[in-house]
Amino acid sequence: MQHSDMSPVEPGFVQDPYPFYDRLRAAGPLAWWQDYSMPMASSHAVVSALLRDRRFGREDPAPPPRPAHQAEFWAVEDHSMLELEPPRHTRLRAQVLRAFTSRRIAGMAPEIAALAETLCDGLSGKCEDIIAGFAQPLPVRVIARLLGVPEADAADLLRWSNAMVGMYQAGRTHGDEVRAAQAAREFTAYLSGIFAERDRAPRDDLISQLLAVEADGTLSRAETNATCILLLNAGHEATVHTLGNGVKALIEAGLWGVPVTDGLVEEVLRFDPPLHMFTRFALEDVEVFGHRFARGDQVGLLLGAANRDPAAYPDPARFDPARFPDAPVPVSFGAGLHLCLGAPLARLELRIALEVLHARMPNLRIVEPPRYADIYHFHGLERLVVEKA
Numbered sequence: 001m002q003h004s005d006m007s008p009v010e011p012g013f014v015q016d017p018y019p020f021y022d023r024l025r026a027a028g029p030l031a032w033w034q035d036y037s038m039p040m041a042s043s044h045a046v047v048s049a050l051l052r053d054r055r056f057g058r059e060d061p062a063p064p065p066r067p068a069h070q071a072e073f074w075a076v077e078d079h080s081m082l083e084l085e086p087p088r089h090t091r092l093r094a095q096v097l098r099a100f101t102s103r104r105i106a107g108m109a110p111e112i113a114a115l116a117e118t119l120c121d122g123l124s125g126k127c128e129d130i131i132a133g134f135a136q137p138l139p140v141r142v143i144a145r146l147l148g149v150p151e152a153d154a155a156d157l158l159r160w161s162n163a164m165v166g167m168y169q170a171g172r173t174h175g176d177e178v179r180a181a182q183a184a185r186e187f188t189a190y191l192s193g194i195f196a197e198r199d200r201a202p203r204d205d206l207i208s209q210l211l212a213v214e215a216d217g218t219l220s221r222a223e224t225n226a227t228c229i230l231l232l233n234a235g236h237e238a239t240v241h242t243l244g245n246g247v248k249a250l251i252e253a254g255l256w257g258v259p260v261t262d263g264l265v266e267e268v269l270r271f272d273p274p275l276h277m278f279t280r281f282a283l284e285d286v287e288v289f290g291h292r293f294a295r296g297d298q299v300g301l302l303l304g305a306a307n308r309d310p311a312a313y314p315d316p317a318r319f320d321p322a323r324f325p326d327a328p329v330p331v332s333f334g335a336g337l338h339l340c341l342g343a344p345l346a347r348l349e350l351r352i353a354l355e356v357l358h359a360r361m362p363n364l365r366i367v368e369p370p371r372y373a374d375i376y377h378f379h380g381l382e383r384l385v386v387e388k389a
Helices: 011-015 018-026 044-052 068-077 088-099 102-106 109-121 130-135 137-147 151-168 174-200 206-215 221-252 262-271 343-360
Strands: 030-033 038-041 277-282 286-288 291-293 298-302 364-366 381-383 385-388
Touching (some): 068 151, 068 174, 068 221, 088 206, 088 221, 109 343, 130 137, 130 221, 130 343, 130 381, 137 151, 151 221, 174 206, 206 221, 221 343, 221 381
Parallel strands (some): 038 298
Antiparallel strands (some): 277 298, 286 291, 364 385
């Protein structure tokens, strides 16, 4: 197996990781990324196969001891379905899917459109940071409505979410870990107050439905809490980055203002996805793609690299909505057991947001060189300053 060095916090890599992915992909089905001390899959075929291989999962079969200052973070995360395998994962996901129905999501379309219009009302069209003014507030307010938490608390939700996902970013510090634990504690205390309100007066929202399931004994309070935090965090974090990256890609490709089709949404998801790496643990001793994994070994699945695989997407560095529906589905939402259950909502938000922005801000141009934030293995812009041409 070929070995490669590339610091995930190196500025050139942060701004454009795709040349490095090309080198890893050329090295074979799996290549060793020295900075992560694990093999990486970077082709669409291998990433897709490993996402579906039940011999690999999110749970560490032999987790190492955790420092005391991280305890409050793991008190939440250890009950998150994202980090669990069957049977707990199956039970938790089933309960959320009962409330997270396609009908309920589709019914949110008018609300999403109205919210997008309201946010556009606040944009001047002159040297506007579209991330802060539109891409960030839209998804957090949508998921707040779906769950049933006050939209007025969006600033706290964003602050807690950013601190908690910092635990998964390259180069995290002791201070980052302390902030993540503090955010988990404050988030849990906040939700405890919301839960008490819903216990007294249930509403037609996701939190009330989860609490009803909890009352039946199907969920524990820790699981309800972790599920709500996961949905609030995941329900906006990726969509913020995808929307910002998508606006940038459309403008740079000269396609701003073209009709927003299903194919265009898929190409936004493929071209510059918000999450670039997801890891899996070997749940048993297994040999795949010429490498022997011992139980507990990790493998990195480079979603961003798989989406730029020329074997799956000819001329992958070109933004081309016409490649769909014939091209393979991008792996941006994962696949298999841990396929993102919020994918339909994310696609709906992207489509509506782009439609409204196209209508309200035609002939958009970028007025400052875009820069990606140093948040790998996420991939999103710090700012995207635009104006009407």
